Amino acid sequence: MRFDAHVEVRLRPGIADPESATIERALPALGFDDVSSMSTGRSFRFAIEADDEDSAAERARELATALLANPVMEDVSTTVEPGRD
Amino acid sequence: MRFDAHVEVRLRPGIADPESATIERALPALGFDDVSSMSTGRSFRFAIEADDEDSAAERARELATALLANPVMEDVSTTVEPGRD
Incomplete structure (x- = not known):
């Protein structure tokens, strides 16, 4: 049986995250001062x-x-659901 | 009111994705021949x-x-839910 998996990989809390810091610094100048606590990660989808x-x-x-x-x-979070095809 | 947002950014179908292709090529040699259709993306979480x-x-x-x-x-998918704090 085929399942769709989604893996999200994020830096552990306390690990320096310069990409998120750069985005957050740019937000007010771009009109997004209602946004905070930016964090970035990588996402993987695959079939099993x-x-x-x-x-x-x-x-x-x-x-x-x-x-x-x-x-x-890095921390990993994984979700799996029955495949749709 | 505070909301938690999650944005997933993925390459559009048909755009070359060498990272996914490289992962997929490595899978059989690493014992994961039950995995296919790898696709990668970036994930952003923030508060609004x-x-x-x-x-x-x-x-x-x-x-x-x-x-x-x-x-x-790139395609974007966005989910928002009420903040937990």
Whole structure:
């Protein structure tokens, strides 16, 4: 069975995040002074062949920590849902 | 009122995505031959001050297209929910 997985990789709290700091500094000059607490991350979507949703989620987590994230600096959040095709 | 916004920026279909292609090529050698259709994107989370959820969503979309994405090459998806703090 095919599942759609979504992995979001974000810097751990306390790790310097210059991209977010730069965006946040630019916001007031661009008219977005109602926006704060910017944080950036990377997002990955992929398909997994698995027997059930639990094993698909397990595989997505393995892939995320092995290949997509640096566990020293980054947190991973994973969601899996039955594929739509 | 404070809302939490999440913006996901992905390359439009048909735009070359060498990062995803590289990940996908590495998967079988790393034991993930059950994974396919990799696509990568960037993810942004931030807080917005707004009167209601509709105007918060509208502001998040404005910010995403003005500052976070390149609308020529990238698609944006935005979700907004009431802030948790």
